[in-house]
Amino acid sequence: MGEIFVNIGEILQSLRVYKGLTKEELAEDICSVEELDLFEKNKQDPTIDQLIRFVNKLNVQLSDFFDFTSADSISYVSAVTGLINRYKRERNYQAIHEIVEREKKNPLFNMPSGKQFLLWHEAICLYYLTDLEKRDKDRSIGMLYEAIDITNPSRKGLSERENEIKMSIAIIEKDDLNFEESITILKEIMEDIDQLPALAEPHTRLRALFGLSQSLSKVKRFEESLYYSEKGIKQCINDEVLYLLGEFLYQTALNHLELGNKHEVIESLTKSLHVFNLQQNKAFSNIVETELEKLSK
Helix, strand or coil: CCCCCCCHHHHHHHHHHHHHCCHHHHHHHCCHHHHHHHHHCCCCCHHHHHHHHHHHHCCCCHHHHHHHHCCCHHHHHHHHHHHHHHHCCCCCHHHHHHHHHHHHHCCCHCCCHHHHHHHHHHHHHHHCCCCHHCHHHHHHHHHHHHHHHCCCCCCCCCHHHHHHHHHHHHHHHHHHHHHHHHHHHHHHHHHHHCCCCCCCCCCHHHHHHHHHHHHHCCCCCCCHHHHHHHHHHHHHHHHHHCCCCHHHHHHHHHHHHCCCCCCHHHHHHHHHHHHHHHHHHHHHHHHHHHHHHHHCC
16 A cells, blocks of 8 residues: 555644644644644644634634645645655666655655655655665665654654664664664564554564674574564564565574574575565576585485
């Protein structure tokens, strides 16, 4: 399902700021400041009575308020974000960069979440489209933290989206060979995710687990890496998804190889080969077949 970035909380916050009202001023005689904060963060919905009173105080029409969330706007924003997410899976950063540059001028992306989404992916493109020796990691990471600050300046109790952005920071640190920093960030993400009541995108936890397992293996913490790769396998089974299952099994095999557990290596590689064949992932299938061939000799 495509993400919808235009919603009541963001509209309420945008109109309040536009009208020059503090949270205390808008909340007065309608709700508590704490409740308004929850409304604006989309953690709680106002009642229709509260919404009407907000509209009156903001001096807008209720119909005008909901015009912000017209179906056409939502469909367009969802289509663009869906396209960017697809290109991200393909690592086509040039295509993402072109879309981001075009949409930065689009008023449909003027809401906080829209701005955040574009800044997030602009930062990723800045890092990966720059030649290896000229990459400015600090600038990209600074932009990613700036994206988080749009919706969460305190950087505490991160939402699912904010943790996804933070995961991009961890991945950049990993790709920059700063494995210990990547491990620290990913463990923080896991703690935040475990505090969330539910995940709209269950793949978020799997990506964090896989990143942890990879980075731990790079610093030769194979037992700990094995713990997270096996946890990822269990998560895939519980969620009934193939996403990253083959990769988790392969990572498990690599850890067992370093730990000298040959039987477990063969078992995990064989299982990962079945998954990659099922996914018709020829590139990974060839890698696993080569590893199995070496072990048989």
